[in-house]
Amino acid sequence: MSDHLAALRTELNYEKTNKCVQCGYCLPACPTYLTMGKETHSPRGRINLVKMAGEGRIKDLSVLEEPLDLCLGCRACETVCPTGVEYGAILESARAAITRRKKFSVPANAFRNTLFKKVFPSRKAMNLIGNAMWLYEKTGVQKLARKSGLTEKLPAHLGEFEKIMPAAVSPWERSRLPKFTGAKGEKKYSVAFFVGCVMDAMFSKINRLSVQLLSEVGCDVIVVENQTCCGALHAHAGEREEGKKLAKQNILAFEQAEVDFIVNNAGGCGAMMAEYNHLLADEPEWADRARQFSSKSKDISQVLALCGGVKGQERPTDRVTYQPSCHMTNVQKVTADPVQLIKNLPNVELVEMKEANMCCGSAGIYNIVHYDASMEILDHKMKQVKDTQTTTIVTTNPGCLLQMKLGIERANLSGRMRAVHLVEYLAERCSDSQVTNISKTD
């Protein structure tokens, strides 16, 4: 074997592809195989393409680009894989290898750089987006834009996304979460709350409710300074080094706090942080600290459940369905707690949708970059949602939440159905008067 090929094999994580016995058990679990209907867009197909590149049978890595680009990264294939192939690791290393060799056009490169290196990690930049959204809404520009049909002309279907953006919160309301919120009643745990970038800018209300719920069930909640974006969007887009940088910054920030758990409310971020230990495994000075961080990282539903759940109040009956976040199910393996929290609420009937574990097509920024592919997946999902005849879709990740809102619009169900984050829903049905004052997000 030539040195070149040996180096490529390491770069591609080729060894891991050999674990795949090509049994095909992943095919029925893969949303893109289902909607695109060819092996090229299946986990088995993608793994084989990486394998072929590692064996030098595919010489030009750009052959892999489209099939890997169109992967949602939902990792449902890992959950059903009988031999435990680490698909996520293969996908990320192959994407990074392609990105390294790719010559982006100058503007595209500038956009990527700004987005990944400047916008997501920067509180200031994300705040700016949040502020702009608020201004946009409150000043009536939104109405005007909608009326004039301007939003329909926005590039890359951003017009459609505009409809589903959450009601923005004014900068002074959003400004900061309290550095410390004490546990109500007996203190069970002390936790550090992970704010997140998208959650903070677009769903700061959910963040606030999260802190309140945690305090309600008996947690001291600390919000540490200098925390940043989790880096998931970077790692998934082949910007692994940038992802590592952010991981380190978060580890440093959260090491300052002595807490039992680091709690997040976004399935995607939670998954990323649960895997900091893999991300930094080969950096001796970080590996141990990453392992500690990952073992402390929990989804809010886990901690709420651990504290005995939230006390729901007698409220009008409601039928809800739950759309699990792929990364919560397939990476964090958190499946029972959210369901149990909902089931414990009085007068709430939880109706499971068919193929609930199938991705909704949001997948980070997939729905923006691969709009058509994503919408095909979403429309399939909405058929199952409609069949449940429920009025509320509960989600656990900001991307899924936005996507489900978009799905409701596309299926002409607005007015009859709404999408909420689990935290919002729990707060809405919760007994405490402090947390009950919730208006719908849309």
Added chain:
Amino acid sequence: MKTMTDMQIKEILDIVKTGRVLTDESDRFSYSFDASFGTYLPDAVIQTKSVEELAGLVKYANLENIPVYPRGQSTSLSGGPLPVKGGMVIDLSVMNDLLEIDEEDMVAVVSPGVLTADIHKAAEAKGLMYPPDPSSSHVSTIGGNLAENSGGPRGLKYGVTKDYVIGLEVITPQGEIIRTGGRTVKNVTGYDLTKLIVGSEGTLGIITKAILRLIPKPPASETVMAVFDSLVDAGRAISRILTSGILPAKMELMDQASMVAVENYRPSGLPTDAEALILIELDGHPMAVRDEAEQVSQVCRQIGAREVRVPQTKEEKEEVWKARKLVSPAIVKVKPTKISEDATVPRSKIPEMCHRLQEIKEKYKIDLVVFGHVGDGNLHPNIIADKSDKAEMLRVEKAVAEIFEAAVQLGGTLSGEHGIGTMKAPFMEMELGAVGLDMMKRIKQAWDPQNIMNPGKIFPEPGQKLVLSE
């Protein structure tokens, strides 16, 4: 090197009006493999739901001498769908629209891309059952099952795919559409072409529709689990049960090596110090299965089982069968390459075959695990190896050859349910004899004189040998 010219690709684009013709490198590589060995690039992959277009395509291929490779979802363990000579792959998994259950005629009418598990579900919703249950049924298409004549654990009591097919629609290698059999269980009009096509591994035509026989779904089932300190005792218990007037639906064996592998992979409370565990499922009327479970338990105790258990709840039953399902994934944790054989012997020879397998294991110093549908003699000797270890793979090749020899010598067969494909072709003559094999070749020549349908399968090329060390 491509087999097809650009002109020919252009022609097929004209024929396939409603479907897709895939020719990108990424697509061609994605249809170059199955669950067995080897990578073979097709020139084009065709997906269409139109039988007429497919017939046109085959007609054209026959004129131009282009190899045609029908394929379902490529879960084959024997190389059935591999496009070993290039040409076209026909992806029949897209033909998945027809799934009708006729309760009165007790048949299912299906198109080839329907998943086997979906037929199970549709039949069960009407109180009926389609018995063949290959373990890949949630991924495998019925078209693939028909072509390979797949079996499964329930084969012991209910038989295999061919026992449930009564009618087919087939595209011949000349591109004509024919219908064989029909909707009646009894049908003796002429040669039984239905049975000839089933199990012909895609070498005689493309199945585009099938009529399957259904039976009433047994209302109840019971499971018995028995642990034996000696493998020989387990074998004796199996024979005794099968001669005691009871026919279980399934009878599965796990040897010590497979139990150890499962425990290392996902602890399930298996007795790793025992030599064998057998799992027996009985189905039928609730009173009858309870009684039979008691009888089976007694037989096992008499033979000297150290533990016999009849799980009571649905959850307990599932737990017991789950451990069996974990064997396959568990053993590949040991080493990455799994060579799954399905040599099958008459029931009376099961103990002897077990013995031979142990000898082969020691002789060639290979990791061999035996687990499988023991009741019908369909042992699954699985060899676990590392593809990158050339020396080991050479030993594996020899061991595999010797496993085949042992099975044939004991009056058994090379393949119980996986098919011949590419891997077992070199051993065909050993089982069939020169004349027997020649008669089969003559059938193939009569059906497909141009040899365009799935060429390179079943029949060995001159001098072909089993090669696992790529």
